[in-house]
Amino acid sequence: MPAATARRSSVDWRTVAPAPLILIRGTEGLLADRAVARVLELAREQNPETDRIDVEGATYEAGMLAVATSPTLFDDPSVVVVRGAEACTDALVTDLVAYAAAPDAEATVVVVHGGGQRGKKMLDAITASGAPVVTCDPLKKDPERVSFVEQEFRAARRKAEPAAVRALVDALGNDLRELAAACTQLVTDSTGTITAELVDRYHGGRIEATGFRVADAAVAGAAGDAVTMLRHALATGADPVPLVAALAMKLRALAKVSAMRGGVTARELGLAPWQVDRARKELRGWTPDGLAEAIGAVARADAEVKGGGRDPVYAVERAVLVIARNARAR
Structure with missing residues (x-):
């Protein structure tokens, strides 16, 4: 031609x-x-x-x-x-x-x-x-990885709870080969519906999940859980920079949803519908001042872990505690 x-x-x-x-x-x-x-x-x-x-x-x-x-x-x-x-x-x-x-x-x-x-x-x-x-570009967006996992289970003719898919992506979403292998393992080693409990049993301790799990725990006000996971990740070699990035991503979604007005769609916010629904649940009881304080703490931590401070580990932990404190004040 x-x-x-x-x-x-x-x-x-x-x-x-x-x-x-x-x-x-x-x-x-x-x-x-x-x-x-x-x-x-x-x-x-x-x-x-x-x-x-x-x-x-x-x-x-x-x-x-x-x-x-x-x-x-x-x-x-x-x-x-x-x-x-x-x-x-x-x-x-x-x-x-x-x-x-x-x-x-x-x-x-x-x-x-x-x-x-x-x-x-x-x-x-x-x-x-x-x-x-x-x-064959990397699946960088969260909805793309969620869709990939859903299709993996669908191809294997197995049902999976949305929470199970979410947990698996949180645990292994940065490595598509591991994500695919995990789907195969879960299908091979179990019967019936793939549940979040099953995923947690196999992959709940993965360091790759820590940034997002720390953010989830902090936003829920579970300071003890968040700090424990954070310290484990740092002690086993995790970089503070992506950990802070996960916190920032979480709070950014909360801020976007908190500012939503009638007629604004999830797509216009750059979020998936499930992210909007989740953020709405997590925002219950949060005050604008509390959210602003949490965002400010993460912004300071971001600057410090990128060279602006002497102790990046302390900077991340302080940000987590500020988030959790404002969440508990709901």
């Missing part, structure tokens, strides 16, 4: 199907692996004899692609996976640019590029050809 008329064909990693040439790009390795696995699975549904051939971008030599896509002795189909294309050699760029201009209709070539601008000429040629492009 001429570059002048071709259009980029963007597809989701869950729906990508075999095609002569496919580009999977982005830094979220789990989603890239899932996309590759789906293409291979669908290809083998069409022909169980389909083989997988891996080609490494960093060690690629001229002509390897032509060899990989050549018919085998028994004419069995294959899916050629070019991995690590972000570390491509010049030879790979040259061969893929040529291949993108006239891909073999009988072959399936999947190019996996882990992000960055290396090989831009190659990427431009593939997208200009109209080949399917699967973007």
Whole structure:
């Protein structure tokens, strides 16, 4: 297809199907692996004899692609996976640019590029050809990770309480591979509905959850629980900066919801509906002055943990206690 008329064909990693040439790009390795696995699975549904051939971008030599896509002795189909294309050699760029201009209709070539601008000429040629492009960016937004977990359980044909999904995302949301593995473990090791209690039994002690759990406890006025979790996290190597960021995120949501007026939607506030509902419950009894004091304490802690103070640990703990004190005053 001429570059002048071709259009980029963007597809989701869950729906990508075999095609002569496919580009999977982005830094979220789990989603890239899932996309590759789906293409291979669908290809083998069409022909169980389909083989997988891996080609490494960093060690690629001229002509390897032509060899990989050549018919085998028994004419069995294959899916050629070019991995690590972000570390491509010049030879790979040259061969893929040529291949993108006239891909073999009988072959399936999947190019996996882990992000960055290396090989831009190659990427431009593939997208200009109209080949399917699967973007695998990290799921940075909380609703995206919640949706991911929900779909993991749905795919496993298991029901999960919303509170269980929430707890799992809080515990492992920063690492998508761990999040997916945790879903598989819960499905494998249990029966019936996935509950919050079950998630807490397996993952309640994870340090990754501490920032959000500390914030939840502080806002609920549970100073003892909040400080205990905070000290455990700091003692085991957690950085004060993201801990303060979690506190700030929590209070920012409360402030936005407290200022809501008729007609303003959750989307306009940059929040999910469930976040608004939760914040409304947490705000019951909070005073504007108390919220302002808590926000001020976190702002001071933020400045101190980023170099403005001598004792970042004390700064975080002080902010937590100020939040909890104002929550208890409700």
